Amino acid sequence: MRISKGYSALIILIIMCIWELIGRLHILPPPLFPPTSAVLTTLTRLITDTQFIIAYITTFRRVIFGFLLGIITGIVLGIILSYSETLRDSFYPIFAFLAVIPVIALLPLMMIWVGLNEALPIFMVFLCSFIPVTFNTLSGIRSIDPEVVRVAKVLGASDIKLMYTVLLPLSLPSILSALKIEAAMAWKTCFVTEMLALSSGLGYYMLIAESTLRIDVLLATIILLAISCYAFYLLFESIENRVLSRWGYLLK
Amino acid sequence: MGVSVKMTKVELRNVSNYILKNVSLTVDSGEFLVLLGPNGAGKTTLLNVIAGLTEYSGTVMLDGEPADSLPPHKRNIGYVPQNLALFPHLNAYDNVAYGLRVRGVPRRIINKRVREVMEILGIWGLRYKYPMRLSGGEGQKVAIARALVINPTILLLDEPFNNLQVDIRKSLRLEVREIQRKLGITTIFVTHDIEEAEELGNKVAVMKNGMLIGVGSYVDVLPKISSTIYKLNILKGRICERVDSWLTRMICGDLRLLVPYDGKSGDLNVTIAIPPDRILISRVRPDIAINAFKGKIHEVRDKQHYSEVLVNVNNVILTVYVTREKFESLGLDVNSEVYVKIPIRFIKVLS
Numbered sequence: 001m002r003i004s005k006g007y008s009a010l011i012i013l014i015i016m017c018i019w020e021l022i023g024r025l026h027i028l029p030p031p032l033f034p035p036t037s038a039v040l041t042t043l044t045r046l047i048t049d050t051q052f053i054i055a056y057i058t059t060f061r062r063v064i065f066g067f068l069l070g071i072i073t074g075i076v077l078g079i080i081l082s083y084s085e086t087l088r089d090s091f092y093p094i095f096a097f098l099a100v101i102p103v104i105a106l107l108p109l110m111m112i113w114v115g116l117n118e119a120l121p122i123f124m125v126f127l128c129s130f131i132p133v134t135f136n137t138l139s140g141i142r143s144i145d146p147e148v149v150r151v152a153k154v155l156g157a158s159d160i161k162l163m164y165t166v167l168l169p170l171s172l173p174s175i176l177s178a179l180k181i182e183a184a185m186a187w188k189t190c191f192v193t194e195m196l197a198l199s200s201g202l203g204y205y206m207l208i209a210e211s212t213l214r215i216d217v218l219l220a221t222i223i224l225l226a227i228s229c230y231a232f233y234l235l236f237e238s239i240e241n242r243v244l245s246r247w248g249y250l251l252k
Numbered sequence: 253m254g255v256s257v258k259m260t261k262v263e264l265r266n267v268s269n270y271i272l273k274n275v276s277l278t279v280d281s282g283e284f285l286v287l288l289g290p291n292g293a294g295k296t297t298l299l300n301v302i303a304g305l306t307e308y309s310g311t312v313m314l315d316g317e318p319a320d321s322l323p324p325h326k327r328n329i330g331y332v333p334q335n336l337a338l339f340p341h342l343n344a345y346d347n348v349a350y351g352l353r354v355r356g357v358p359r360r361i362i363n364k365r366v367r368e369v370m371e372i373l374g375i376w377g378l379r380y381k382y383p384m385r386l387s388g389g390e391g392q393k394v395a396i397a398r399a400l401v402i403n404p405t406i407l408l409l410d411e412p413f414n415n416l417q418v419d420i421r422k423s424l425r426l427e428v429r430e431i432q433r434k435l436g437i438t439t440i441f442v443t444h445d446i447e448e449a450e451e452l453g454n455k456v457a458v459m460k461n462g463m464l465i466g467v468g469s470y471v472d473v474l475p476k477i478s479s480t481i482y483k484l485n486i487l488k489g490r491i492c493e494r495v496d497s498w499l500t501r502m503i504c505g506d507l508r509l510l511v512p513y514d515g516k517s518g519d520l521n522v523t524i525a526i527p528p529d530r531i532l533i534s535r536v537r538p539d540i541a542i543n544a545f546k547g548k549i550h551e552v553r554d555k556q557h558y559s560e561v562l563v564n565v566n567n568v569i570l571t572v573y574v575t576r577e578k579f580e581s582l583g584l585d586v587n588s589e590v591y592v593k594i595p596i597r598f599i600k601v602l603s
Contacts, residue, residue, distance in 0.1 A: 145335070147333045150300075150333065151331055152339075152354075154324045154325065154329050154330075154331040157354040158354075165350070170340065172341075247382050247384060248383070249340075
């Protein structure tokens with residue numbers, strides 16, 4: 001693990017060096033292909049730039065709100081569907097159908113239905129996150145050993161107590177693995193929505209940079225976007241690992 | 253204290269066949285009943301009926317009151333399922349405390365009670381461990397503590413010691429029996445192991461194919477067990493000599509056997525049962541020749557994991573189970589001459 005991390009750092013370093021050389025030696029025109037050092041300088045400048053910070057916070061807020069809304073709705077729906085087989089069987093095809101539609105394909109429709117306002121990116125993020133969370137909550141609950149549920153019932157748990165003392169905690173790993181992947185998806189969706197439909201946020205900021213041919217700004221923003229996605233991934237992964245190692249499922 | 257369980261004409265069927273068929277069984281208050289039967293006999297289903305975890309027809313009375321419409325959590329039952337089903341997300345302490353917490357018992361009382369029960373079972377030191385980190389025997393004890401902590405009036409144990417080593421099984425078995433006696437909880441212990449049934453059961457119920465085929469003391473139901481679940485060598489004979497305070501010599505056909513029997517009842521006619529997997533078979537005469545006889549292999553039947561060898565010893569046919577490897581290494585075949593030895597401690601005198 002440690003060795004492979006070392007290797008990947010080395011490879012990144014090599015790519016950055018080659019990039020730098022291409023820029024420095026003018027193999028490609030520098031304005032279109034700024035060297036690594038220029039991009040990094042822009043990056044450090046950007047993270048202290050008020051306008052950029054505002055754009056970042058705007059996007060961040062939209063992602064968080066939409067994502068939270070998606071998580072809560074997904075978990076509640078998953079629970080409801082887990083209660084009744086009929087309900088599950090009747091809604092499953094609808095969810096499966098919705099799950100395969102790329103959320104971005106719904107954007108034009110949502111631009112009309114929701115309007116070009118603050119609710120749009122939040123709603124788009126919500127749309128892309130609630131279905132996977134519903135699925136994973138449902139499959140998490142269904143994978144629980146029925147004997148465990150039986151014991152809990154015999155020991156005196158009512159349906160509601162059973163839900164929050166056994167079913168939800170035990171489907172947590174499954175829910176977290178959905179969140180891990182969908183967090184990046186939430187950022188991407190928000191970004192694209194901002195680019196195509198709004199005049200605020202990181203996506204819009206990039207659009208401006210593109211129109212003024214600021215390649216260094218574009219690259220720096222992409223790096224920040226990647227870092228943000230990855231930070232979310234790491235957050236959920238660390239929660240997942242903590243839960244699993246606490247239960248003894250992972251070797252420390 | 254325990255309550256009585258009375259089942260009358262309990263039946264359960266799926267589309268094609270009966271899972272339980274006309275089961276009527278009474279377990280008195282404070283009694284320890286062993287429910288014995290092969291896999292798929294309906295033992296677990298019967299426990300689920302008592303716990304209220306499955307639909308059924310017929311009636312179940314708990315403490316003399318009809319309990320058919322009572323939900324599981326109102327039956328005050330301690331249940332240890334076959335795979336233990338410990339809550340993997342809770343440590344040992346929280347597992348044990350679960351039943352009290354969901355019943356809304358005050359925290360102070362929970363602490364006291366959980367500690368008490370865990371100390372009785374000797375697992376207080378494991379309280380911070382999660383189930384995945386517990387050994388088989390430890391997990392077993394946690395599951396039993398979790399069932400006992402709610403002060404159940406009925407304790408249902410579904411093959412709780414299935415996956416354990418023989419010695420741990422034995423000590424846990426005695427421990428459970430001891431605790432049950434002390435607390436006087438009505439207990440139903442499911443097993444498919446006749447040794448377990450013998451050791452635990454002052455009352456044994458035998459099940460096969462969803463039906464109850466016999467209830468009584470272990471010795472009483474042995475012929476039933478032998479004819480349905482587990483073949484035993486059942487031999488009838490006459491006492492001819494008292495050797496010791498606990499040993500007598502009996503004649504059974506042309507066979508003279510030492511059996512663990514005090515002969516005090518004065519009855520000279522006895523019936524004995526010998527488990528076929530306990531009879532030793534060899535090509536050479538055993539060093540200690542007590543209950544060792546020369547015989548000839550009469551017939552060999554191949555089973556899945558072993559061979560059933562019928563040995564003719566002085567015109568008495570004994571069934572002996574031999575593992576495949578041993579069968580081959582000894583080079584056994586029909587008509588080969590062998591020695592069989594019947595260890596005294598495995599002979600059970602029925603009457």
